[in-house]
Amino acid sequence: xxxxDLFQPLEFHHGKAMNNRLMLAPLTNQQSHAxxxxxxxxxxxxxxxxxxxxxxxxxxxxxxQANGQGFPGQLGIFGDQHLPALTRLAxxxxxxGALSAVQLxxxxxxxxxxxxxxxxxxSGDADSGxxxxxxxxxYQLRDDFIAAALRAEQAGFDGVEVHGAHGYILSxxxxxxxxxxxxxxxxxxxxxxxxxxxxxxxxxxxxxxxFQLGVRLSPERFxxxxxxxxxxxxxxxxxxxxxxxxxxxxxxRKRPIDAAEDDSRLLLHHFTEIPxxxxxxxxxxxxxxxxxxxxxxxxxxxxxxxxxxxxxEHDFPQKLQNNVDHAAPALPxxxxxxxxxxxxxxxxxxxxxxxxxxxx
Ligand SMILES: Cc1cc2nc3c(=O)[nH]c(=O)nc-3n(C[C@H](O)[C@H](O)[C@H](O)COP(=O)(O)O)c2cc1C
Numbered sequence: 162x163x164x165x166d167l168f169q170p171l172e173f174h175h176g177k178a179m180n181n182r183l184m185l186a187p188l189t190n191q192q193s194h195a196x197x198x199x200x201x202x203x204x205x206x207x208x209x210x211x212x213x214x215x216x217x218x219x220x221x222x223x224x225x226q227a228n229g230q231g232f233p234g235q236l237g238i239f240g241d242q243h244l245p246a247l248t249r250l251a252x253x254x255x256x257x258g259a260l261s262a263v264q265l266x267x268x269x270x271x272x273x274x275x276x277x278x279x280x281x282x283x284s285g286d287a288d289s290g291x292x293x294x295x296x297x298x299x300y301q302l303r304d305d306f307i308a309a310a311l312r313a314e315q316a317g318f319d320g321v322e323v324h325g326a327h328g329y330i331l332s333x334x335x336x337x338x339x340x341x342x343x344x345x346x347x348x349x350x351x352x353x354x355x356x357x358x359x360x361x362x363x364x365x366x367x368x369x370x371x372f373q374l375g376v377r378l379s380p381e382r383f384x385x386x387x388x389x390x391x392x393x394x395x396x397x398x399x400x401x402x403x404x405x406x407x408x409x410x411x412x413x414r415k416r417p418i419d420a421a422e423d424d425s426r427l428l429l430h431h432f433t434e435i436p437x438x439x440x441x442x443x444x445x446x447x448x449x450x451x452x453x454x455x456x457x458x459x460x461x462x463x464x465x466x467x468x469x470x471x472x473x474e475h476d477f478p479q480k481l482q483n484n485v486d487h488a489a490p491a492l493p494x495x496x497x498x499x500x501x502x503x504x505x506x507x508x509x510x511x512x513x514x515x516x517x518x519x520x521x
Contacts, residue, residue: 167454168482171216171464173404174439176319176373179216179260182458183478184407186445186468187264187322187377189221189232190508197224197237199246202505207250209503210471211257214478216464218259220250222266222324225309226302228277231268231329234507238263238309244316251317262320262375263313265306269330270339283333283340283347299346302330303356307363310372320373323360326409328383331357335393336384350389354396361402374402379409380428381418391431398437407466408432410446413457433461450488451481472512475502493520 170178185207192203203221211218223236230237237243247263254261270282270291281298282291294302310321325331333339334356340347346355357376364374376397380390394406410428417428429444445466448454454465470477470489480487490498496519499509512518 166458167451167465171441173373173441174401175404176371177260179464180258181214181216181478181482182464183215183454183481184217184443184464184466185210185215185219185471186407186466187219187222187324188468188472189235189511190504191232191234191511192505192507193234193236195234197227197230197235197239197243199236199243199250202507203236204246204250204253206503206505206508208253208257209475211254211259211261213474213476214482215259215467215471216478217262217319218254219262219264219322222264222329223309225265225267225305228272228279228281229267229269229330230276231266231272232511233276234511238265238312239305241312244312247313247316247318255317255319260319260373261317262322262373263309263316263318264322264324264377265309265313266324267302267306267330269328269333271328282330283342286339293342296344296346299356303359303363306360307367310364310368310374314368314372320375320404321364322375322377322405322407323357323364324377325357326377326379331360332379332383332385335389337386337389338384350392354393357393358397358402361397365402373404375405375407376403377407377409380431387417387419387428387431391435394432395435398435398440401438401440403440405441405443405463406432406437408442408444410444413444413446413448413453415446427460429457429460429462451485452488454481469518472499472504473502493517495520 168181172178223238224230270286270289272280280291281294285293313321380387441463443464448465449470457465473489
């Protein structure tokens with residue numbers, strides 16, 4: 162694999178090709194207004210990444226219902242009031258040459274009590290105070306994910322990624338631990354996956370044929386079961402339900418938490434070995450230099466998602482194109498460095514809660 166391969170366009174089953182293999186990972190940045198409206202700071206942060214060469218720029222997790230808010234300053238896409246600022250963003254990202262996607266999210270039981278009065282989840286949860294959704298509310302949640310995708314399309318985005326990871330509501334539905342429902346959305350693995358699949362199918366049927374659809378999954382923690390997430394990914398790929406699967410691994414070189422001693426496969430390999438037809442596969446987790454990005458493609462992925470490297474360097478792709486050995490500066494970095502990279506004081510205040518990010 163040469164670095165040139167990272168800069169080969171990637172065709173999707175639907176919509177336009179990504180002009181390289183480097184996608185901006187969804188990154189919560191807490192820069193939106195309290196009502197979920199995109200702010201100028203958030204627009205600037207994303208537009209800088211499009212100008213810096215990311216093939217696809219994904220927004221932060223954007224909540225599809227008001228009570229799905231997971232963070233202060235979170236981007237919203239739950240009402241038409243969000244459309245004008247999202248439309249300006251989609252226009253700007255397109256002009257700067259990147260594909261664009263909105264990550265669709267509902268925090269579920271992970272919504273903070275100081276932000277959300279009515280915390281909901283597939284089943285009641287004493288720790289978070291979440292109550293179980295009624296069946297009608299599950300249907301409404303499905304319809305609101307689909308309505309949010311239509312809104313993203315109306316705003317001019319190339320696609321959406323459905324957030325089915327990290328314990329948020331759709332991955333809570335997938336989880337045998339967190340989902341204890343006894344209706345058609347609980348019980349068997351098939352029933353627990355029903356909501357996610359109905360949302361994916363509903364988006365595909367409601368949006369234009371060239372609208373791109375991705376899904377983010379995480380195979381560990383938050384009550385996820387690796388074998389079930391592998392089986393779900395197999396089924397999503399076999400039915401070519403999405404254009405891409407984004408595996409959130411946090412470290413692309415890690416082994417599964419419960420790996421058998423005689424199984425040397427990395428967590429990533431459980432997904433790269435799945436036949437995937439026209440579906441593209443990407444992964445995120447500690448891709449901080451050209452060598453790791455190339456290695457990821459060598460392992461069988463189609464593209465790499467960059468999170469922390471993209472925060473530290475708005476133009477990591479351009480730097481990599483000029484120098485195959487380029488590596489993002491090591492963390493921690495200074496506040497001045499982040500400011501120069503378009504990371505506003507609000508975003509920096511959020512990052513200061515991440516270990517070893519900003520130098521004191
Ligand atoms: C500040 C920050 C915000 C994040 N926000 C989101 C988010 O909104 N949605 C999501 O799916 N993942 C989110 N993640 C996870 C990243 O998308 C990515 O998967 C993770 O950071 C691992 O990639 P990295 O090692 O390149 O940072 C976030 C990570 C960070 C560091």
